[in-house]
Amino acid sequence: MATTRQTGNASDNSSTVIDLYVRSEKIYPREVRGLFSRLRVITVWVLLGLYYLLPWLSIDGQPLVLFDLPARKFYIFGLVFWPQDFILLTGLLVLAALSLFFFTALAGRLWCGYACPQTVWTEVFIWLERLAEGPASKRKKRDRGGWTGEKIRRKIVKHGLWLIFALWTGFTFVGFFTPITELAEKIVQLNTGGWETFWVLFYSFATWGNAGVLREQVCKYMCPYARFQSAMFDDDTLVISYDQERGEPRGSRSRKLAHAQLADNQLGDCIDCTLCVQVCPTGIDIREGLQYECIACAACIDVCDDVMQRMQYPTGLIRYTTQNAMDNRASRIIRPRILLYAALLLAVLTAWVIGVSQRDPVMLDVMRDRNALFRELPDGRVENSFLLRVMNRTGQQQQFSITAGGLPGLEIYGTAELQLEPGEIGSLPVTLRAASEGLKLRNDITFTAQSTDTPELIVEEPSRFFGPRRNLR
Amino acid sequence: MTDRVKPRPLGQRLAAILWPSFLWAGIATMVLFALVDPVDLHAISFPQWQLSRTAGYSIGFFMFWLVTAASSGGTWLLLRRRAVINQIGTDG
Numbered sequence: 113m114a115t116t117r118q119t120g121n122a123s124d125n126s127s128t129v130i131d132l133y134v135r136s137e138k139i140y141p142r143e144v145r146g147l148f149s150r151l152r153v154i155t156v157w158v159l160l161g162l163y164y165l166l167p168w169l170s171i172d173g174q175p176l177v178l179f180d181l182p183a184r185k186f187y188i189f190g191l192v193f194w195p196q197d198f199i200l201l202t203g204l205l206v207l208a209a210l211s212l213f214f215f216t217a218l219a220g221r222l223w224c225g226y227a228c229p230q231t232v233w234t235e236v237f238i239w240l241e242r243l244a245e246g247p248a249s250k251r252k253k254r255d256r257g258g259w260t261g262e263k264i265r266r267k268i269v270k271h272g273l274w275l276i277f278a279l280w281t282g283f284t285f286v287g288f289f290t291p292i293t294e295l296a297e298k299i300v301q302l303n304t305g306g307w308e309t310f311w312v313l314f315y316s317f318a319t320w321g322n323a324g325v326l327r328e329q330v331c332k333y334m335c336p337y338a339r340f341q342s343a344m345f346d347d348d349t350l351v352i353s354y355d356q357e358r359g360e361p362r363g364s365r366s367r368k369l370a371h372a373q374l375a376d377n378q379l380g381d382c383i384d385c386t387l388c389v390q391v392c393p394t395g396i397d398i399r400e401g402l403q404y405e406c407i408a409c410a411a412c413i414d415v416c417d418d419v420m421q422r423m424q425y426p427t428g429l430i431r432y433t434t435q436n437a438m439d440n441r442a443s444r445i446i447r448p449r450i451l452l453y454a455a456l457l458l459a460v461l462t463a464w465v466i467g468v469s470q471r472d473p474v475m476l477d478v479m480r481d482r483n484a485l486f487r488e489l490p491d492g493r494v495e496n497s498f499l500l501r502v503m504n505r506t507g508q509q510q511q512f513s514i515t516a517g518g519l520p521g522l523e524i525y526g527t528a529e530l531q532l533e534p535g536e537i538g539s540l541p542v543t544l545r546a547a548s549e550g551l552k553l554r555n556d557i558t559f560t561a562q563s564t565d566t567p568e569l570i571v572e573e574p575s576r577f578f579g580p581r582r583n584l585r
Numbered sequence: 586m587t588d589r590v591k592p593r594p595l596g597q598r599l600a601a602i603l604w605p606s607f608l609w610a611g612i613a614t615m616v617l618f619a620l621v622d623p624v625d626l627h628a629i630s631f632p633q634w635q636l637s638r639t640a641g642y643s644i645g646f647f648m649f650w651l652v653t654a655a656s657s658g659g660t661w662l663l664l665r666r667r668a669v670i671n672q673i674g675t676d677g
Contacts, residue, residue: 182638184622198619290639307639333597334604 140248142390146414167287203464214453216344224407233323244270282316328394347435354399388412476573477501485578504532510563518557521547551579606653614646
């Protein structure tokens with residue numbers, strides 16, 4: 113909203129300052145109890161429980177979830193992903209995005225209200241704040257007042273609690289990328305690496321800033337999803353709405369006359385208690401209609417239902433409904449948009465599952481020695497050097513034997529055996545020798561890695577063997 | 586009568602530049618290092634320095650952030666209103 117005001121500067125009294133922004137005021141969302149806030153408490157416990165526990169869990173010595181960046185391996189619920197599986201990880205992200213679209217079209221901003229880390233951590237930070245500073249009304253009053261010993265004490269306690277929680281969050285975050293037990297040991301011994309320390313502190317600071325200080329401003333000004341979520345909406349999407357027809361004309365009334373005035377059609381059901389505004393974490397008035405700031409947390413539904421019950425009016429003045437239902441038209445759950453998102457979701461999911469199950473159990477990478485194309489030996493033969501990388505994706509230890517073919521008399525000089533643990537990637541420098549006669553400048557050859565324990569485990573990889581230039585003549 | 590435009594607060598300006606560039610730097614880092622091992626990059630760039638993989642990822646991320654933030658900063662510079670540019674001493 114643009115506001116205009118005159119400057120108080122006497123020498124420049126003809127100019128106007130155009131203020132293109134309104135300073136955001138601190139919001140003190142009032143505590144709320146009800147069905148939807150109970151639901152959110154449950155999701156907070158489940159999601160944060162998963163977050164803080166998952167890095168510590170492992171099955172058969174393999175971490176349950178670990179994005180092991182130092183080793184370039186991702187463990188996700190028993191599956192192991194290597195950089196070669198990048199396409200599968202991309203698929204996972206596409207799946208996540210499509211699910212978000214699907215659920216947004218179906219039921220609006222469920223993500224924002226219940227599952228978004230911003231909501232979940234803000235919820236916890238507000239609990240801690242309430243623990244240290246008391247309910248919203250008291251906090252507001254105290255913040256307006258001057259600094260007293262009690263205020264300083266309560267603020268120190270609050271920031272202390274926030275700091276501990278934020279540091280634990282930052283530590284857990286880094287624990288998703290580097291084995292958390294090792295990290296914990298290093299922290300206890302004050303022996304963490306520079307970057308680990310940096311990222312723990314960085315994520316702690318981000319948690320403290322986003323959930324403690326910025327809160328709803330992240331949703332209003334920083335969140336990309338908030339900006340495009342309306343594209344998934346239609347008139348059949350579940351949204352939180354105030355029933356204007358039933359509520360207006362709003363107005364306060366005495367309890368005795370509550371029903372009499374209604375019967376006279378003097379007043380609607382809205383008693384204008386403004387509780388729906390007071391509980392709103394983003395500080396909007398839902399009675400003004402659907403706004404992009406609304407994160408669909410349903411706090412206003414909970415508090416309004418409570419008021420309606422106390423007034424002995426029917427609940428649901430503010431409720432989950434659709435635009436069509438509001439306009440007295442039929443709502444459809446199954447509609448082209450939903451079917452399209454569902455079909456896409458199903459297709460990508462199927463492709464992903466097939467992709468994961470069809471992964472080769474063995475992988476072979478061949479890199480040529482960068483320094484020399486070839487070497488000529490005194491006996492007239494030609495030598496090429498390669499670096500082979502073999503990956504054992506099976507669950508058992510495997511012994512691989514390497515062979516090379518495609519040229520007459522081609523042989524491996526040196527070791528051609530490699531033993532690999534489950535999930536291990538091993539490198540083997542290999543030198544190939546071939547007779548100079550009949551050798552072209554470039555010769556197609558094939559490397560084969562075969563497990564001696566399980567002969568079905570076999571993989572081939574083409575490469576090139578270079579000969580001297582004179583062989584062209 | 587001359588219109589004077591009050592500049593946006595510094596915090597808002599910084600956030601609008603640093604935040605989207607942070608997001609895209611993160612995405613770019615993921616894509617790059619999914620395809621390239623920082624150890625390989627290290628070998629062909631500054632092998633004389635002692636750098637771990639974690640350091641490689643971090644440096645990569647910050648280099649991306651520097652570039653994306655510079656781009657966001659350029660956009661901000663070009664979007665400044667003429668009234669703001671004509672005002673000497675303000676920088677909104």
